[in-house]
Amino acid sequence: MSELKQELKEKIIEQLNLEDVAVDEIQDNDPLFGEGLGLDSIDALELIVMLDKDYGIKLADPKEGRKIFESVQTMAKYIEENRSR
Amino acid sequence: MGKGVAITGMGIISAIGNNVAENYLSLTTNKIGISEISQIDTIHKNDIMVGEIDDTNPILEKKLGIQENEWSRTVLIGTIAAQEALANSGISDVNEARTGFISGTTVGGMDKSEQYFYEYGDRPEVRQHITGLHAGDSTNKIAKHLGLEKSFVTTISTACSSAANAIMLGARMIKSGQLDRVIVGGTDSLSKFTINGFKTLMILSDTYSTPFDDNRKGLNLGEAAAYLVLESDSMVEKNNKKVLGYVKGYGNANDAFHQTASSENGDGAVLAMKKALQVAGMKPEDIDYVNAHGTATPNNDLSEGRALIRVFDNKVPEFSSTKAFTGHTLAAAGGVEAVYSVLALQNNLIFPNLNFKTSMKEFDLNPITVAKKKELRTVLSNSFGFGGNCSTLIFSKEA
């Protein structure tokens, strides 16, 4: 799980071009949206594609993303439980 | 305030008809243009419904006498609609007065660019499409085909409000005396580019779109071209022109909220509608019918509904979205709905908002769902686009 979390942090930074953010600055329970990393709805769509491409998880409704992408912790948990690759 | 600018001709091609008469017939007989996609080979063909124009490119090319694969579909349908508008206005010599052409498009020649993207190197015979990636190229080709010379010709690309903005610019140029007449509107063909683009935003419906319905699932993409001919009062007088209606008010504003989504309270939409009312010298209660943007995305319909309530102070006029007939035709939408607004005025008829069943939770707004006869003096038409672009046009029977 901690490996996955590390991997997710790296991917988030890379995928969303967060040039000024370092991996160790993101805590597992930091909120990703709004306060915290300050991601927005376009980032959420980018993360949905990441779930599909890298972990084989398809979300049909962008609203489902809200809970999953609360933090790196929630994301990792959801991926562990649902991944097909 | 301002006098209206005369509309003397119109032309359209959409999923519900190849000309104005066919479109009107479809609107009054509930013949919708939404179906499974047949002319573009996409892996999403089972997941989406679209508003495709029936004619294939070879048929359009034949109608126009254009060589095979010379033009993008955006140019083909644009030319058909612009020609109809000119003919409808009774203009034979396009250069006899200072005539302009202002077209809105988002994709331009993207249908061909995406098809030949990797093939240009090996296939000299398709290289005519390289310059087609310029949005302005489609406008230039239509202008040339219409025979325009030494003229003001330009292209506006403000996403889904493009054609509305083209109509706005044209009206302003007539008013300021820079042109005697101008052909205004827009054209966009379907492409893999837009299908996949909207797919990434997750706002495409997998079934028939349901504008303003609580259970709406997103939009149906469509393709269309539609143009109006606007003329100055002196041209109308000189040639004793029949006037179909007037562009009475217009306003463009920016939501300045988000790159793609509309603000929750529809700030930009409110500003655009208020500006248009101001230019028209009208009060909200002077509006008899609203042809809404109504794309059937969760975000648009909520934001637009709230904006309508704010502008009309809870006395929202009868309204409908015609996008359930045509699909969302992107840059052309403002032109398509301008034609429908004029048809509504001419026939004193409000077109139905199809597929609506359940009122939205957030407010008590129900569109007109069955065609309704009503004396109409004014129609307000909204078009909103990415980049926070919000446009409103007001059409009237009287100047």
Added chain:
Amino acid sequence: MKQSVYINSVGSVSAQKTFDNSFLDDVVLHNDTVINVIAPNYKEYIPPAAARRMAKGIKMSTVSAKNAMQEAEVAEDEIDAIIVGTGLGCIGDSEKFVSDIIDNNEQFLTPTRFIQSSHNTVAGQIALGIGCKGHNFTYVHSAISFESAVLDAKMQIEENEAKTILVGGVDELVDHHISTHRLIGHIKKEAVETMSILKSGTSGAVFSEGAHFFVLSNEKKSSCYSELVALKTFNVLSESQVSDETSNFLMEQGLTEESVDLIIMGNNGDNDFDSYYDSLSKGAFKNVAQAYFKHLSGEFDTASGFGFWLANMILKQGKVPASVQLNEKRAESVQTILIYNQYRGENHSLTLLKKC
């Protein structure tokens, strides 16, 4: 009574070092068939959180627009409208999105590239950045994209619909665009040195990119560069019609060719199309001081934004840099400038500026 239209500031990111508002003191000499902008350090202008999704065209525009707003001393909330011209918008993202569609067979596509592909993304993002809720238009008509934007702004100020407008032109240069335009000969085959471009004797142009923004206003500020007197565009003109239309254009302003102090032309060294300019430079304007600029800026849809920048700089600074002079004639003092531009025989524009 129509309001006068003043250009109160300029901002430029181009193939010359113009982002710091210096005036061609050290001309950057290129020797290529495609040239890129001399880029500022974008980080000095754009916070990383804002920059992370920005295409090159948006970055160039942000810098250029910021510089223009600063120089005109207008607060963000004083901007009534934002109008942008761009031939191709953020074409880099459009092309990447297309290649992603093909390469991945329509799967795993992300929205950012599609969003940036909207031609109005620059105008929209500037509006978003400064919270401008006014009129927001984007013109995408090849070589008159920028002129269409200026014309729209001019009309609004004249008719008192707006007081202060941010107007700009932007285009970015990217690989696929270059390779395809090489195939059809629009780009020169052989490299050409900046100062000898007009003597190349070859077809095609040197392609480039840039962003030019200006604050136009009904009020003449102390920073004022010029007054915009008239602007007209033509979709097509034959070579022989260029002189007549230019005469008519000047006549409408009560001017003749001789009353123009300097004509700036868009010659790009394309052997097939520079003859349009010759019809003026060797004809009615042969006794008028002449200048050119595309050897410095390169050719792109909104390259005339660089020409507009040059004209404004000349009017304000009162000198015509040697590097842009096209003939031996020198005006004693430059009060009136005419700009003529076209691209491949289409989309001609005439712009008349006066010292303010």
